[in-house]
Amino acid sequence: MQLSRFSLNVYKHFAEDMEVDGEKPDIGFKQRGYLFLATEKMMPQFEKNMMLQHRNGVDSQLLDIEDLRGLIPELTISDLAGGLYCSESGYLDAYSVMQGYIKYAKHLGAEYIYEEVSDLLIEGQQMKGVRLKNGETCTAPVVVNCGGAWGAQLSEKAGIKFSIVPSPRQIFQFDCEKKLKNYLPLTMDPTGVYFRHEGEQMIAGYSEPIRSDFDFSWRREDFIENVWPPLAHRIPNFERVKIVRGWxxxxxxxxxDHNAIIGQYPKIEGYYVAFGFSGHGMQQAPGVGKGMSELIRKGKYETIDLSPLRPERFAEHQLVIEDAIY
Ligand SMILES: Cc1cc2nc3c(=O)[nH]c(=O)nc-3n(C[C@H](O)[C@H](O)[C@H](O)COP(=O)(O)OP(=O)(O)OC[C@H]3O[C@@H](n4cnc5c(N)ncnc54)[C@H](O)[C@@H]3O)c2cc1C
Incomplete structure (x- = not known):
């Protein structure tokens, strides 16, 4: 929550802060809120979540059926008791964020090398740099492995294992004949299906079973089987839709514990990791970058204490469990 609050503020001002030569990056940040829909059974847990969020400065609120209909007039509410909503939350274009950061880093003098890292170079207990796939070597006393779903594999080549698997997720973009009255918040259905506007169209996904696979294939039939029935039930306008594309x-x-692993690997001086985000890395990324920078430059966190996410927490049995993985 602390990471997300910090990051929200960065995204709000991203265009101005990352402006280079009069050009402001457009990350398409839309603060249309996050809404978790709840059945009767889910409400007590949502109430607990809300209180925890309030203690951490997140301005969320429990909604009743009337409130839900106010947000989404077309919503089927017969099997719902309410929802948990945060109006400040939003969504953005992740690729544009990355491009914005790259451009600004170059503007500040960073050298950006677009090459695959084939090996980490470690001597004894000291990080020495990386070898690139083209055969070149980059020497460095500090290396940050932020290789996403591929990061753990790279680490394992150096004999350092992490409990991270690549798990595929699909997104479906569709158009519906009968438009909705309001723009949707990112809405999470109790079935695990989620949906929101994407421009004037919609996108949706669902909580796919975890499977360890680098599979980028997109299956239209998954929409028909797993996404469409809950969608059509929840919002009758979605009974008649046309799939536009997906990825x-x-x-x-x-x-x-379904959370990021952040910090210096204890046995290797100079080897830092930031991966394992388990599907919620965009809302934490700016805060993670800030923390990582402080840890490397100053040897300690100053803005947000990220030590609960340290790599050692598994051996120490100090897990930080995140249950809301979609
Ligand atoms: C369908 C989907 C929906 C999502 N929805 C949300 C959401 O609603 N909210 C949210 O917060 N997050 C969401 N996420 C998660 C979010 O996108 C990730 O957590 C975030 O992008 C992770 O960023 P990263 O920089 O750690 O890793 P990545 O974005 O995966 O970047 C890692 C980079 O490292 C590069 N790389 C890997 N290995 C090597 C190597 N050996 N050499 C050189 N380069 C290498 C890769 O090419 C890649 O560019 C979603 C993800 C998916 C797939």
């Missing part, structure tokens, strides 16, 4: 991405899924 697949890969979660770097931490099988132990």
């Amino acid at each position: 697949a991405g890969i979660y770097d899924y931490n099988t132990e």
Whole structure:
């Protein structure tokens, strides 16, 4: 929550802060809120979640059926008791964020090398750099492995294992004949299906079973079988839809506690990791970058204490469990 709050503020001002030569990056940040829909049975847990969120400065609220209908007039509410909503939350274009950061880093003097890293170079207990696939070597006393779903594999080549698997997720973009009255918040259905506007169209996904696979294939039939029935039930306008396109991405899924692993690997001086985000890395990325920078430059966290996410937590049995993985 602390990471997300920090990051939200960065995204709000991203265009101005990352401006280079009069050009402001457009990350398409839309603060249309996050809405978790709840059945009667889910409400007590949502109430607990809300209280925890309030203690961490997140301005969320429990909604009743009337409130839900106010947000989404077309919503089927017969099997719902309410929802948990945060109006400040939003969504953005992840690729544009990355491009914005790259451009600004170059502007500040960073050298950006677009090459695959084939090996980590470690001597004894000291990080020495990386070898690139083209055969070149980059020497460095500090290396940050932020290789997403591929990061753990690279680490394993150096004999350092992490409990992260690549887990594919699909997104489906569709158009519906009968338009909705309001723009949707990112809405999570109790079935695990989620949906929101994408421009004037919609996108949706669902909580796919975890499977360790670098599979980027996109299956239209998954929409028909797993996504469409809950969608059509929840919003009758979605009974008549046309699939426009879709894509697949890969979660770097931490099988132990479903949260990122951040910090210096204890046995190797200079080897830092930031991966295992398990599908919620965009909302944490700016905060993670800030923390990582402080840890490397100053040897300690100053802005947000990220030590609960340290690599050692597994051996120490200090898991930080995240249950809301979609
Ligand atoms: C379908 C889907 C929906 C999502 N929805 C959300 C959401 O709603 N909210 C949210 O917060 N997050 C969401 N996420 C998760 C979010 O996108 C990720 O957590 C985030 O992008 C992770 O960023 P990263 O930089 O750690 O890893 P990545 O974005 O995976 O970047 C890792 C980079 O490292 C490169 N790389 C890997 N190995 C090597 C190597 N050996 N040499 C050189 N380069 C290498 C890769 O090519 C890649 O560019 C979603 C992800 C998916 C797939």
